[in-house]
Amino acid sequence: MDKLKIGVITNTFGIKGELKIKSFTDFTEERFAKGSKVELLIQDKYKEMTIQSAKEHKGMMIIQFKGYENINDVECFKGVELYINKSDLHPLKNGEYYFFELVGLTVVNETGDPLGTVLRVEEGLAHNLLRIEKLDGSTGLVPYNPAFILRVDMAKKIIQIKVIEGLL
Template sequence: MEKKRKRSIKAILERRQRKAFDHKDEVMIGKIVGVHGIRGEVKVKSESDVFERQIKVLDTVPIYRGTKREELQLESMRHHKGLYIIKFKGLDDRTEAEERIGGEIWIDKNKQIELGEGEFYFLDLIGCEVFTEDGRKVGVLKGILEQPASHILEVEKEDGKEVLIPFINQFVKEVDVKNKKIVVSLIEGMEE
């Protein structure tokens, strides 16, 4: 009888970190984070300021999960509590929908819609350095939280602490995606 070779935890973790797909010519616009109801609807967290407009122009929506890629057709979509509830054709029950949790929606960069003034793809903003109007570095943008009132910039300071800045004109004065720089105006107590 052949002895099964045991893999070390390190080898398993390294294998999980390897990406099955190269997304260098793509941009992620959303992620399936849950299911809604029993009819096959999924909850999608937007990763784009223009998610709704973007997904509506696609013939099929590419979804990546681990080593799998599938193309699904959009049947319906609505906004609900900061997420999008999406029904894809062919996903007709909760079990099928649950299998898609964790799936990422990536599109070819050449299929991105034209952005208007003040619109951004979140992925392009992540990693931007954040400065005050007088040139003092606040930190680096590590994430964007979607809230009903406005998006919130999660900025990581040099000491590892986090500063939350509402993504509204009162606080965000300039966004320069090309130079990976965001200029903000902070009020007293915001950095504490």
């Protein structure tokens, strides 16, 4: 079963078993809602947990798992990653993609010549950025913006971009 990482536990918060989560999802409220299930990857095994409570605090999520009400019960979770099943993802609108779907796609120019491969999607201030590994092994950034992204073809596994001077 394919899993998708949605966050990592960075530390404890207070003494009542709450944990600080660095979220990797655009659907924070949904993924960390009370009653939601997540899986913790502990020593190469997944442990399903139910979220008892969640709130946002200074850009981090603060959550508490059902049955864990003491700091001593959760200290062992520091650094542990949180996952969901990819089958639990809801469909996006036409033309929208999850970040993980773009990784590995070939980037081509307007005429279809390959330029490189998407390594990852990075969050920028104005918009997201595609980190591209170019054919020479170096990397570059392409704004994920309609001014540069001409077409995403998931069937052909390509992203066609408009290349301007200095972009790559």
